[in-house]
Amino acid sequence: MTFDELDLDPNVLKAVQEAGYTQPTPIQAQAIPFAIKGRDVLGIAQTGTGKTASFTLPMITRLVKGRARARMPRSLILCPTRELAAQVAENFDTYGKYVKLSKALLIGGVSFGDQDKLIDRGVDVLIATPGRLLDHFERGKLMLSAIEIMVVDEADRMLDMGFIPDIERIFKLTPFHRQTLFFSATMPPEITRLTTEFLHNPERVEATAPATTATTVEQLLCRLHPSRREDAEREKRDLLRDVLRGEGDALKNAIVFCNRKRDISSVFKSLEKSGFNVGALHGDLDQSVRTATLDGFRDGSIAILVASDVAARGLDIPGVSHVVNFDVPIHSEDYVHRIGRTGRAGRTGKAITLCLPHEEKHVEKIEKLIERPIAAMEPPGGPRPAPRAPAVEADEARPPRRAREDRPQRRAEPRAPREEAAAPEPVRDVARAPRREDDRPRRRSGGGRDEAVVGLGDHVPAFLLREVPKRALRANVPDDADDQAA
Numbered sequence: 001m002t003f004d005e006l007d008l009d010p011n012v013l014k015a016v017q018e019a020g021y022t023q024p025t026p027i028q029a030q031a032i033p034f035a036i037k038g039r040d041v042l043g044i045a046q047t048g049t050g051k052t053a054s055f056t057l058p059m060i061t062r063l064v065k066g067r068a069r070a071r072m073p074r075s076l077i078l079c080p081t082r083e084l085a086a087q088v089a090e091n092f093d094t095y096g097k098y099v100k101l102s103k104a105l106l107i108g109g110v111s112f113g114d115q116d117k118l119i120d121r122g123v124d125v126l127i128a129t130p131g132r133l134l135d136h137f138e139r140g141k142l143m144l145s146a147i148e149i150m151v152v153d154e155a156d157r158m159l160d161m162g163f164i165p166d167i168e169r170i171f172k173l174t175p176f177h178r179q180t181l182f183f184s185a186t187m188p189p190e191i192t193r194l195t196t197e198f199l200h201n202p203e204r205v206e207a208t209a210p211a212t213t214a215t216t217v218e219q220l221l222c223r224l225h226p227s228r229r230e231d232a233e234r235e236k237r238d239l240l241r242d243v244l245r246g247e248g249d250a251l252k253n254a255i256v257f258c259n260r261k262r263d264i265s266s267v268f269k270s271l272e273k274s275g276f277n278v279g280a281l282h283g284d285l286d287q288s289v290r291t292a293t294l295d296g297f298r299d300g301s302i303a304i305l306v307a308s309d310v311a312a313r314g315l316d317i318p319g320v321s322h323v324v325n326f327d328v329p330i331h332s333e334d335y336v337h338r339i340g341r342t343g344r345a346g347r348t349g350k351a352i353t354l355c356l357p358h359e360e361k362h363v364e365k366i367e368k369l370i371e372r373p374i375a376a377m378e379p380p381g382g383p384r385p386a387p388r389a390p391a392v393e394a395d396e397a398r399p400p401r402r403a404r405e406d407r408p409q410r411r412a413e414p415r416a417p418r419e420e421a422a423a424p425e426p427v428r429d430v431a432r433a434p435r436r437e438d439d440r441p442r443r444r445s446g447g448g449r450d451e452a453v454v455g456l457g458d459h460v461p462a463f464l465l466r467e468v469p470k471r472a473l474r475a476n477v478p479d480d481a482d483d484q485a486a
């Protein structure tokens with residue numbers, strides 16, 4: 001099928017050709033013929049399938065006939081995030097460059113004043129996040145009674161973000177005879193209920209089976225077995241650095257996804273400290289910062305973007321070479337969305353997921369959803385972590401703490417086989433041994449140079465052979481004095 005066969009306005013066709021598209025994508029080929037006739041469409045499609053054009057192209061074609069009245073927009077597109085709304089607005093600029101249509105973008109974090117002025121003049125296309133749209137409505141600045149076409153984009157994300165009551169309310173504020181174009185990557189029951197209630201005899205179109213992952217993305221799972229529970233996050237940050245470095249020149253840029261906002265901040269700081277060119281993106285940041293960070297990532301001045309699902313959902317950033325899941329996503333669908341940020345438009349990409357033992361359960365769910373196992377990847381530099389030299393050295397310098405001394409019993413407990421295989425416990429114990437053995441013989445005997453040091457085999461580190469000053473011996477320090485201080 002070609003775009004010429006889709007009955008699009010000639011000016012829209014011209015813009016599409018200039019965008020360099022030769023063929024409609026499957027979702028476009030299926031959705032546009034119905035949308036252009038005014039039918040309701042239920043599109044099951046994830047980002048990266050060309051779904052935005054599948055509603056913007058027919059919308060523009062239909063809206064060129066007609067004129068907007070003040071405060072009464074003719075069409076409405078609801079998006080879950082500001083970034084996504086801004087992206088849809090850019091699509092309108094691209095495909096609508098040869099037609100005269102006015103649009104307004106209503107998103108939070110931007111002053112009401114400018115948005116009010118646009119609405120007052122009358123707009124053909126209103127692109128909004130639900131909260132900001134209702135704010136305008138409640139201030140009496142906006143009427144939704146002239147809406148001819150309403151689009152709900154990324155409905156399942158709206159559900160995750162708790163927007164469904166807002167969406168229902170907005171549906172009820174628009175005329176019953178509007179046309180509705182409704183898109184969702186997945187169809188949980190709550191979304192199905194919404195479509196049953198508010199769509200009129202919709203044509204269901206599906207780009208790919210829900211929640212499939214692009215075949216152009218190489219997916220890998222890098223397991224980490226931390227030496228101690230409290231070190232897990234730090235060791236994961238170390239692993240992240242090694243993984244990024246291990247990709248060498250193949251890594252042009254990357255989005256690193258974290259499950260929690262506080263991890264975004266610690267991962268950001270750790271990468272920045274290690275000299276990476278990094279930006280952070282999450283919902284709590286000021287809109288101007290979010291926009292600047294995204295622009296920086298798009299133009300290449302930021303190479304690594306540490307982001308939350310909310311902020312990065314649906315973003316179309318072509319040419320992302322890598323996605324790294326710092327955390328295994330808890331919702332399997334998020335995995336599909338995250339890795340969909342790379343390997344876009346037929347390009348190749350790589351998605352690496354870091355996994356702690358307690359995250360294995362989420363991996364299982366993901367593998368079930370994508371119907372294939374994720375290949376295991378050796379951490380760069382081999383299985384990890386043999387206790388990292390600097391950490392052990394630092395331990396040597398620090399006084400022993402009671403908490404640590406209490407641990408051997410717990411360490412002796414049997415562990416799961418995989419943890420045993422990769423966990424560095426035995427090595428750490430050996431590394432710790434010199435200090436403890438060292439303390440006792442010296443205190444007991446006076447630490448003479450010729451004294452045998454117990455427990456070290458043939459090798460005795462030089463620092464153990466140093467003469468101990470008499471003064472220190474006289475102090476008669478009890479063995480656990482440091483523990484009590486700690």
Ligand code: AMP
Pocket residue numbers: 020021022023024025028046047048049050051052053314315316318345
């Ligand atoms: P979307 O799924 O709407 O986020 O679109 C994903 C990407 O596909 C965007 O970069 C679009 O510019 C691009 N795209 C949309 N339609 C086509 C097409 N027919 N041919 C090639 N690329 C397209």
